Amino acid sequence: MNLQTMPMNYSIEAENLNLWYGDFQALIDVNVNIPHGQITSLIGPSGCGKSTLLRCFNRVNERYGNVTTEGKIEVLGKNIYDADVSLHELRKAVGMVFQRPNPLPISVYENILFGLRIHSPVRSITRTDADQIVEEALKSVFLWTDLKDKLKARATSLQLEQQQKLCIARLLPLKPKIILMDEPCSALDAKGTRAVEELMEVLAGTYTFIIVTHNMAQARRVSKECIFMFLGELIEHRETQVLFTDPQHEKTSDYVHMRYG
Amino acid sequence: MICAERIQTFVLQRITFILLGIVGIPVWNVLQKADAADTEAASALTPLNTLSPLLNDLYAVLSISFLAILFGIACAFYLQEWLPETNWIRRLVENVIAILSGVPSIFYGILATGIFFYSAGILKAIGVFPVPQNIEDGSALELISFQNDTPVFYIAVLVFILMVMPITIQTTQAALGSVATPIREAAYALGASHWQVLRRQVIPLAFTRILAGGCRAMSGALATAALIIGIYIWRYTTDPGAFSNRFVLFLSGALFLSIFSSTLIKLYASASDRFN
Numbered sequence: 001m002n003l004q005t006m007p008m009n010y011s012i013e014a015e016n017l018n019l020w021y022g023d024f025q026a027l028i029d030v031n032v033n034i035p036h037g038q039i040t041s042l043i044g045p046s047g048c049g050k051s052t053l054l055r056c057f058n059r060v061n062e063r064y065g066n067v068t069t070e071g072k073i074e075v076l077g078k079n080i081y082d083a084d085v086s087l088h089e090l091r092k093a094v095g096m097v098f099q100r101p102n103p104l105p106i107s108v109y110e111n112i113l114f115g116l117r118i119h120s121p122v123r124s125i126t127r128t129d130a131d132q133i134v135e136e137a138l139k140s141v142f143l144w145t146d147l148k149d150k151l152k153a154r155a156t157s158l159q160l161e162q163q164q165k166l167c168i169a170r171l172l173p174l175k176p177k178i179i180l181m182d183e184p185c186s187a188l189d190a191k192g193t194r195a196v197e198e199l200m201e202v203l204a205g206t207y208t209f210i211i212v213t214h215n216m217a218q219a220r221r222v223s224k225e226c227i228f229m230f231l232g233e234l235i236e237h238r239e240t241q242v243l244f245t246d247p248q249h250e251k252t253s254d255y256v257h258m259r260y261g
Numbered sequence: 262m263i264c265a266e267r268i269q270t271f272v273l274q275r276i277t278f279i280l281l282g283i284v285g286i287p288v289w290n291v292l293q294k295a296d297a298a299d300t301e302a303a304s305a306l307t308p309l310n311t312l313s314p315l316l317n318d319l320y321a322v323l324s325i326s327f328l329a330i331l332f333g334i335a336c337a338f339y340l341q342e343w344l345p346e347t348n349w350i351r352r353l354v355e356n357v358i359a360i361l362s363g364v365p366s367i368f369y370g371i372l373a374t375g376i377f378f379y380s381a382g383i384l385k386a387i388g389v390f391p392v393p394q395n396i397e398d399g400s401a402l403e404l405i406s407f408q409n410d411t412p413v414f415y416i417a418v419l420v421f422i423l424m425v426m427p428i429t430i431q432t433t434q435a436a437l438g439s440v441a442t443p444i445r446e447a448a449y450a451l452g453a454s455h456w457q458v459l460r461r462q463v464i465p466l467a468f469t470r471i472l473a474g475g476c477r478a479m480s481g482a483l484a485t486a487a488l489i490i491g492i493y494i495w496r497y498t499t500d501p502g503a504f505s506n507r508f509v510l511f512l513s514g515a516l517f518l519s520i521f522s523s524t525l526i527k528l529y530a531s532a533s534d535r536f537n
Contacts, residue, residue: 060450065345091452098450102443104462115451118461170451 011036011178011208012057017071019052021064026052028232030071034225039200039209041223041240043216045255049232050212054180057210058094059087076177092119095171099183101163103155103170108147111155111166112137115174133173141169141199161192165199179203181211185218197222216256220244228252270528277524319510322421326482329422330475333429340430341437342459355434362427370485373420424485425478432474436467473525480518487511 012034019027026049034040042050055061056073059080073080080090092115103111112134116125125133134151138144143165147158155166164184171179181200185193200209200222213219219226219240226240228249236243236252247253336354344351440463448458490508 058450060446063449088452088454091450096450098443098446100443102447104444104447105466114448114461118448118451118453118457167447174451 009036010034011076012210013074014053014056015072015074017053017056017073018069019049019056019061020068022066026232027056030234032227032234032237034208034210036208037205038224039204039211039222040225040227041219042210042212042227042229043214043219043255044229044235046214047231048229050227050229051182053229054182054210054212055096057178057180058091058096060091060096088119092174093176094178094180095174095176096180097164097167097171097182097184100187101160101167103158103163103166105154105156107152108155108158108166109134109151112170112173115170119174137169137172140172140203141165142195143169159192161188161195164188164192164196168196168199168203176207178208178210181209183212183214186214193218216244216258228255230255273524273528277520280520319514322483322486322511322514325418325421326425326479329425330429330478332422333426333478334433334471334475336426337430337433337437338459341434342455342463354430358427358430361423362431366424366481366485367488369420369424370489373416373489376416421482424482428478428481429475432477433467433471436470436474437463439470440466469525469529473522476518476522476525480515480522483511483518484515487515 010033012032014030014032017027017030017032018025030049030053032053042054044050052061056069057075057080061067062069069081071081075090075094078085104114106114109130113125113130116133135144135148138147143162146162147153150158155163158166164187168179185196188196197218200211203209211219211223223240226238226243227234228236228243228247228251230251236247236249238248243252244256247256253259340351340354444462444466445458448462453461487508490511
């Protein structure tokens with residue numbers, strides 16, 4: 001394998017990543033390479049550090065204070081713990097969708113423009129540009145036909161499924177490279193889950209998706225590669241089908257066959 | 262459902278306007294009839310200097326409260342948004358504020374009156390302020406209003422700040438805390454800075470509650486001032502005219518602000534909670 005071309009194939013490369021919340025070590029020596037342009041899922045029991053790992057990738061967990069991180073994470077070939085990294089730019093390139101849909105309590109229209117507005121000078125977005133951006137973003141998440149007459153409605157008044165799709169649409173005008181999803185479907189019903197999964201599959205070529213999920217069927221359905229974590233350690237990282245059918249590690253096998261409590 | 266809510270809001274608004282009107286009538290009467298008994302300029306009764314002593318009081322009280330409220334809001338922002346919860350300064354200040362805001366406001370009024378009467382001798386000895394000579398029997402107080410060159414003014418300022426600040430800080434902190442974490446997280450994850458999150462999301466959502474908290478604090482302070490003036494009329498003065506005007510003015514101001522603040526909460530803050 002040609003090592004020279006390696007960095008181009010991976011969106012995220014983490015090396016010897018250790019993380020502590022106070023005295024508690026939440027991540028232990030995690031080494032992971034996440035391939036570009038496909039869906040990777042993170043599975044594991046509660047408290048195993050999968051959300052923590054996800055939140056490292058856009059450094060959003062630093063806000064909680066009392067967090068110590070060691071090691072290196074390269075996002076698109078750049079170490080995000082370097083001193084010259086701007087959190088603004090990092091979070092622009094690495095979008096995040098949360099467990100519970102969290103649209104801002106403003107209109108649908110303004111929700112989609114929010115990211116763009118905070119990243120560009122005041123009044124630099126013209127009305128026609130804005131209209132077009134909103135239309136494109138909503139079209140790419142298949143919400144345009146439902147919402148085109150409700151652009152001025154409060155985003156929090158939509159159905160949960162629409163809210164979650166809006167949360168994805170809100171990232172798109174910033175043209176992120178990577179989208180992190182922290183159990184995006186746990187608040188949705190089967191139909192909503194299906195809709196979000198289909199959306200991910202359509203968008204997967206353009207964006208790198210990393211999805212944390214408790215639902216193993218979902219990991220199996222949507223992801224190409226799968227990472228199993230246990231008590232802060234990365235146990236196994238393989239192609240999803242292989243990981244589920246032929247797990248190498250005993251803990252993985254216990255978990256995927258639901259023998260783990 | 263929505264229709265019923267709209268009707269309710271409409272009715273509540275009308276009731277509030279009517280209540281505010283009822284409060285406004287005595288204020289208007291006082292302003293109209295105010296005789297300038299507490300100024301030397303009583304001989305020249307033009308409309309302007311008839312009003313001036315009362316407006317002087319009101320002006321002093323409003324500007325002090327405004328500054329105290331602004332300072333209180335700034336403190337609350339610093340405590341809530343910049344200091345971590347484990348910080349010892351934050352814990353100390355929060356505990357002191359919890360105690361101060363729990364004290365019934367009349368104690369502040371009595372404290373102020375006490376300081377004024379008992380320190381009058383000291384103040385006179387130091388000669389810092391022009392203290393009236395016959396202060397002990399109370400008759401000199403008839404000449405004193407919130408003129409900014411009397412000790413009354415400074416003591417009133419201190420006590421107003423002491424009364425208004427804790428409540429403002431508490432309500433502002435609660436208002437900032439009431440903005441749901443997912444909203445902040447969403448904005449941070451889109452790359453917003455702390456200041457952008459505050460300005461674009463937190464402040465608009467918390468604004469009504471902050472305003473209502475400030476009004477409530479001021480209403481308490483005004484009511485206590487009115488109470489002290491009431492006691493003074495009953496105890497000391499033989500010519501209650503000027504003081505009763507002030508009493509009515511302060512009391513109606515307090516009523517106005519308290520109705521205004523609870524209306525704000527009822528009509529607007531609870532509405533924004535639903536989307537929070």
